[in-house]
Amino acid sequence: ExxxxxxxxxxxxxxxxxxxxKCEQHLGHNAMYWYKQSAKKPLELMxxxxxxxRVENNSVPSRFxxxxxxxxxxxxxxxxxxxxxxxxxxxxxxxxxxNGYTFGSGTRxxxx
Amino acid sequence: xxxxxxxxxxxxxxxxDNSIINCAYSNSASDYFIWYKQESGKGPQFIIDIRSNMxxxxxxxxxxxxxxxxxxxxxxxxxxxxxxSAVYFCAENxxxxxxxxxxxxxxxLTVHP
Numbered sequence: 001e002x003x004x005x006x007x008x009x010x011x012x013x014x015x016x017x018x019x020x021x022k023c024e025q026h027l028g029h030n031a032m033y034w035y036k037q038s039a040k041k042p043l044e045l046m047x048x049x050x051x052x053x054r055v056e057n058n059s060v061p062s063r064f065x066x067x068x069x070x071x072x073x074x075x076x077x078x079x080x081x082x083x084x085x086x087x088x089x090x091x092x093x094x095x096x097x098x099n100g101y102t103f104g105s106g107t108r109x110x111x112x
Numbered sequence: 113x114x115x116x117x118x119x120x121x122x123x124x125x126x127x128x129d130n131s132i133i134n135c136a137y138s139n140s141a142s143d144y145f146i147w148y149k150q151e152s153g154k155g156p157q158f159i160i161d162i163r164s165n166m167x168x169x170x171x172x173x174x175x176x177x178x179x180x181x182x183x184x185x186x187x188x189x190x191x192x193x194x195x196x197s198a199v200y201f202c203a204e205n206x207x208x209x210x211x212x213x214x215x216x217x218x219x220x221l222t223v224h225p
Contacts, residue, residue: 004155006155031210033210033211040217041217042201042214042215042216042217042218043156043201043215045211045213048210048211050210055209055210055211056210056211058211090155090156092155094210097205097207097208097209097210097211097212098144098205100146100158100161100203100213101158101213102158103148103155103156103157104155105153105154105155106154106155
């Protein structure tokens with residue numbers, strides 16, 4: 001297990017459901033990220049939090065709502081998703097922006 | 113627009129051979145580069161990084177080469193093993209704030225025993 005833990009590992013949800021993805025980092029990093037990974041596409045940045053403050057919102061639809069209650073935890077709240085939102089959602093953390101990111105194992109989301 | 117891209121989407125090698133995975137970048141202002149490895153069912157794992165003031169950096173069985181003149185990055189894996197089979201991404205840091213790390217599409221490396 002890496003220093004970034006994501007739960008659940010797999011999630012199947014209907015389009016009318018509400019669910020949340022959780023990420024926790026044990027590395028003492030000061031920034032956390034949500035990425036979307038779809039088949040045959042580069043990683044897409046969704047949100048960035050630095051010291052619990054959102055510093056980037058990459059034109060993500062409002063059906064995705066992030067929350068960062070403290071520097072170790074990051075959530076992604078999901079509601080009324082579409083089938084095209086099915087993907088691997090990756091959480092990452094870093095210490096400052098000049099350094100590499102440590103990724104979690106991701107949540108495989110399927111919207112039915 | 114500017115992007116990070118990989119020359120080869122797939123690479124097949126025999127166990128014990130050396131592997132070279134290439135990456136082209138177009139932003140001359142990028143100052144930091146990283147290679148990640150992603151195995152099936154896992155998140156990307158940091159392999160090695162290099163800053164723009166260096167041309168070469170070595171790790172355990174891996175070497176990253178940076179050619180700023182032609183904006184080219186490569187990852188060399190020595191004595192490739194079946195456990196090296198994965199998707200390899202390069203990433204470049206394009207800015208001086210958070211969230212500026214841009215990832216390439218990835219190269220699938222398959223190592224045959």
